[in-house]
Structures are given as C-alpha cells and as structure tokens.
Amino acid sequence: MNELVTIIPSRLASIRLPDKPLELINNKEMILHVHDAAVKAGVGEVFVATPDEKIKEVIKNANGNVIKTQGDHQTGTDRIYEIFDKTLNKKPKFIINLQGDMPNINSNDIKNLAIYIKKKFCDIATLGSELLEKKEMNNKNVVKVSTVENIKNKGFSQVKDFFRLNSETEKNFVYHHIGIYAFTSDSLINYVSLKRSNLELKRNLEQMRALENGMKIDVGFVKSPPLSVDTKEDLIQIKKMMEKND
Secondary structure (H helix, E strand, O other): OOOEEEEEEOOOOOOOOOOHHHOEEOOEEHHHHHHHHHHHHOOOEEEEEEOOHHHHHHHHHOOOEEEEOOOOOOOHHHHHHHHHHHHOOOOOOEEEEEOOOOOOOOHHHHHHHHHHHOOOOOOEEEEEEOOOOHHHHOOOOOOEEEEOOOHHHHOEEEEEEEEOOOOOOOOOOEEEEEEEEEEEHHHHHHHHHOOOOHHHHHHOOOHHHHHHOOOOEEEEEOOOOOOOOOOHHHHHHHHHHHHHHO
16 A cells, blocks of 8 residues: 555535535546546545445546445544554555546646645645636635645745635735645644634534644645636536637
C-alpha cells in the first residue's frame, strides 16, 4: 500500500442538487470524472466512499476502488475516516479528501498538494485560487479563504480564516477556496476526535473545526479553479465548459 491515499466521499442526498454524482457530463458520471482525475494524478490508491449502491455500481463498473460506508456521517471527513480506519487500518501516512463534485479538477493540482503535505509543514493542506468576479465575492456558495501571505507569489501560506460572506472579502490575500484537503494521519485522527465547533455549524464549513482547535492549515495557489457543482446552474455551466474542451 502507498503511504498516501486519496478518498472521495460521495452521496446522492444533496439538498441543493439531489443525485448530482450521477449527472452525466460528456456521457460520463460526475463522480467518475473526479475519480479518474485522482487516478491520473498518480499519487497513490484512490477510493470512493459512499453509502449509496448506485454510486458504488458506477465506480465498480469502471474497475475503481469503492467502499460502501455508513449512511449517517455528519461530514465528508467523517466518511473518509471510516475508510482510513476500517478498510485501511490507519496505515497510510497521508490522506487526501477530494470532494466528489468537482469534475474538472486538475490532476496536477492534486499531485502538487500531495507533494506539499508530505513535507509536514502543516496539519492540513488545501488549495485556493483568485476570486475572479464581483459576483463570486458576494456569492455565499463560493467559500473564501484568507491567508497570512500572498499565495499567488509564495505558493503556500498559512490560513487565517474561511468564510462565505464577509466585509473583508475585498481586502488582500482572500481567495476562492477549493474543496480538497490533505491530512497527515495524525491530524485526521485528531480532527475526527473533536466535537463539531461553533463556527463549523454557523458557517456550515467543516474546516472551521480544525481552525478553532488550533490546527495549522496551509493553502496553496492554483491558476485555474475547478467548478464545484452545487446547483442546477453550476451543472449547466460545467457541462458547457467540459463539452467545449472535449
């Protein structure tokens, strides 16, 4: 087994866009696009973690690794921990939690994140990109991350905060957060042992649990952000983007 694994939590019961992992983009399911990008990154084994039989069948039919999980996990990180704990017996030293709703994620960005977490500069590493438009700044569906330094120049910097809407958005060192996290094994074990925090619940951002408990999170810059599909409008947009580039 590789020292690093990528685990993709995925479920059908999305509130805003039910069944989105099975939506077809260029005649391929969204979850399969994400899975294939992770495999292409070539940084270790890839697993899809799902409570749903339909998702399991899609990945299984593509000869991918898929594990049926419990259905009552509160967060995606809790779901990947089940695989890390019960299937992988806590053996991997590094774990990437890749969200299953980013079908145009760049494999090189996954690879660069894997390289960084192995340096053990932080407990958790993630990614961010430029906020491209005014409407993104005022869009609560676009999660923002603020950093200590300019990651566009530096590459990686320590995270100060995550938020959806904030008067600080237009100031320096605020970026569009991308839903991918790399953990050391110790940090993942620590994270799931913590109670859900106040800001995690208030902002509906599970990464706040780590920040509020003093865990160090670093974020790296990527030039082209993947689109996180949360709504029907997002789905229409991603289909146009990926069909155009096909």
